[in-house]
Amino acid sequence: MGVAVNARVQEASVPVSAGRDEFPTIDDTVSASLHSLDRKQLRERYVEQGAFLYLDAFLPRELTARLADSARALLPAVNRNYLPGHKQGGSVSRHTIDRLAPQIAELYRSPALIDWLEAITGDRLLPSPDDDPHAYALYYYTREGDHIGWHYDTSYYEGRRYTLLLGVIDDSSCRLDYELHTRTPGATAVPGSIQYPPGAMVLFDGDKLRHRITPSKAGEMRVSLTFEYVTDARMRPWRRFVSNMKDAIAYFGFRQVFNVSRANGKPSAGSDSA
Numbered sequence: 001m002g003v004a005v006n007a008r009v010q011e012a013s014v015p016v017s018a019g020r021d022e023f024p025t026i027d028d029t030v031s032a033s034l035h036s037l038d039r040k041q042l043r044e045r046y047v048e049q050g051a052f053l054y055l056d057a058f059l060p061r062e063l064t065a066r067l068a069d070s071a072r073a074l075l076p077a078v079n080r081n082y083l084p085g086h087k088q089g090g091s092v093s094r095h096t097i098d099r100l101a102p103q104i105a106e107l108y109r110s111p112a113l114i115d116w117l118e119a120i121t122g123d124r125l126l127p128s129p130d131d132d133p134h135a136y137a138l139y140y141y142t143r144e145g146d147h148i149g150w151h152y153d154t155s156y157y158e159g160r161r162y163t164l165l166l167g168v169i170d171d172s173s174c175r176l177d178y179e180l181h182t183r184t185p186g187a188t189a190v191p192g193s194i195q196y197p198p199g200a201m202v203l204f205d206g207d208k209l210r211h212r213i214t215p216s217k218a219g220e221m222r223v224s225l226t227f228e229y230v231t232d233a234r235m236r237p238w239r240r241f242v243s244n245m246k247d248a249i250a251y252f253g254f255r256q257v258f259n260v261s262r263a264n265g266k267p268s269a270g271s272d273s274a
Contacts, residue, residue, distance in 0.1 A: 025106075026063065026103060026106045026107050026110060027106075027110045027111055027112050027113075029060055029062070029063055030059075030063075030107070030110045030112045030113050031110075031112035032060075033058075033059065033060045033063075034112060034113070034116045037055075037116070039116070039119045039120065042055075042120055043119060043120050043122070046120050046121070046203070047122075049180050049190075050180045050181040050184050050187070050208055050209075051121070051204055051205035051208045051209070052178070052180055052202075052203070052204045052205075052208070052209055053120060053202070053203045053204070054194055054196065054200070054201070054202050054203075055200060055201050056196065056197065056200050057197075057199050057200060058166070058199060058200055058201035059166060059199045059201070060199075061199065063107070064167075064168070064198050064199040066103065067104065067107075067166070067168045067225060068168050068169050068198060068223075070100075070101040070103065070104060071138055071140075071168050071169055071223040071225075072169075073100070073101070074092050074096070074097070074100060074101060074138060075140075075142075077092050077096050077100065078090035078091065078092055078140050078142075079091055079092070079093075085149070086148070086149045086151075087147065087148040087149060088143075088145055088146050088147060089139060089140060089141050089142075089143075089146040089147070089148065090139070090140035090141075090142060090146075091137055091138065091139050091140065092137060092138040092140070093133035093134070093137050094132070094133055094134070094135045094136045094137055095133055097136060097137070097138070104136055104138075104225065105136060108127065108135065108136040108227050109127060114229070117162070117164065117203065117229065120203060121162055121203070121205075123160065123162070123231050124231065125162065125229040125230070125231065126229060126230050126231065126232075126233055127229065127230075128161075128228045128229065128230055128233070129233050132228070134226070134228050135227070135228055136225065136226065136227050136228070137225075137226050138168070138223055138224070138225055138226075139223065139224050139225075139226060140221075140222075140223050141172060141174055141213065141216040141220070141221070141222040141223070142216075142220075142221050142222075143216070144215075144216060144217055144218040144219075144220075145215050145216065146174075146215065146216045146222075147174070147212070147213050147214060147215040147216065148212055148213045149212050150210055150211070150212045151210070151211070151212065152206060152207055152208070152209065152210055152211075153204075153206030153207070153209070153228075154206065154207060155206055155207055155230070156235055156240070157230045157231075157232055157233060157234065157235050158232040158233075158234040158235065159230055159231030159232025159233075159234075160205060160206075160207065160230065160231045160232075161205075161206045161207070161228055161229070161230045161231075162203065162204070162205055162206065162228070162229045162230075163202075163203070163204055163205075163206045163209075163226060163227075163228055164201060164202070164203050164226070164227040164228075164229070165196070165201065165202040165203075165224055165225070165226055166199075166200070166201050166224065166225040166226075166227070167196045167197050167198045167199055167200040167201070167224060168198055168223040168224060168225050169198060169221055169222060169223040170195065170196070170197055170198055170222050170223075171220060171221045171222070172216050172217070172220035172221060172222035173195075173214075173216070173217055173220060174195070174213055174214050174215070174216050174220070174222045175193050175194065175195045175213070175214045176193065176194050176195070176196060176202065176211060176212075176213055177191070177192070177193045177211060177212050177213075177214060178191070178192050178193070178194075178209055178210065178211040178212075179191050179192070179209075179210040179211070180192065180209070182208070182209075182210045183207070183208050184208075189210075196224075206228075
């Protein structure tokens with residue numbers, strides 16, 4: 001089983017620079033929170049586990065609470081979807097988030113966060129293109145049987161695509177089941193299972209981790225926030241078409257995917273997420 005790292009950190013006291021607003025920015029808060037994490041040790045663990053890392057506490061409590069408030073406020077905007085034998089649940093794309101919860105986009109683009117992720121992955125990371133609805137998205141499990149089956153977060157981009165899962169709300173019995181090293185030549189797959197709480201994080205190379213979310217029960221609620229970063233934002237036209245259709249059918253709906261695409265003058269792009 002992959003090893004979960006206990007990364008409990010104290011709520012950081014963030015200094016405010018002279019001439020700046022009274023309250024720290026999201027980037028200030030993230031920077032202070034990540035300061036106590038041992039990058040070298042976590043990088044080694046990430047590599048050892050085949051491009052996978054779980055921390056049971058990552059975001060500060062105050063920031064996690066703000067994300068939970070945003071997730072609840074966005075409930076009326078959730079697009080429900082159902083694919084027999086594979087997935088059932090709801091989602092809110094980055095396009096809706098940009099209109100209604102812009103602080104999530106601020107966290108996604110945090111220089112401190114991206115710098116930390118680059119130190120762990122060993123890659124230079126780029127934000128997903130503006131037309132990618134999966135760049136940052138909220139995934140809701142609010143009805144009995146909501147789940148997603150075994151899959152990889154397949155990258156349709158020319159380069160690698162990294163997934164960062166952040167726990168937002170978890171009043172559920174859902175678990176993230178996963179298998180490490182399924183695509184490591186000569187290695188034996190290593191199974192694992194976690195129920196990551198609000199403020200926790202899971203980081204992995206989307207093409208290397210086979211994973212699923214187990215079904216929710218009646219009366220439960222689980223919301224996770226997913227960030228996607230890429231090493232090369234180019235995408236071939238036929239892959240873009242496949243990606244668009246998957247997004248429209250399985251996640252955000254045709255109106256959200258294709259109307260936004262036309263407004264931007266180009267098609268959108270994305271892939272599976274948990």
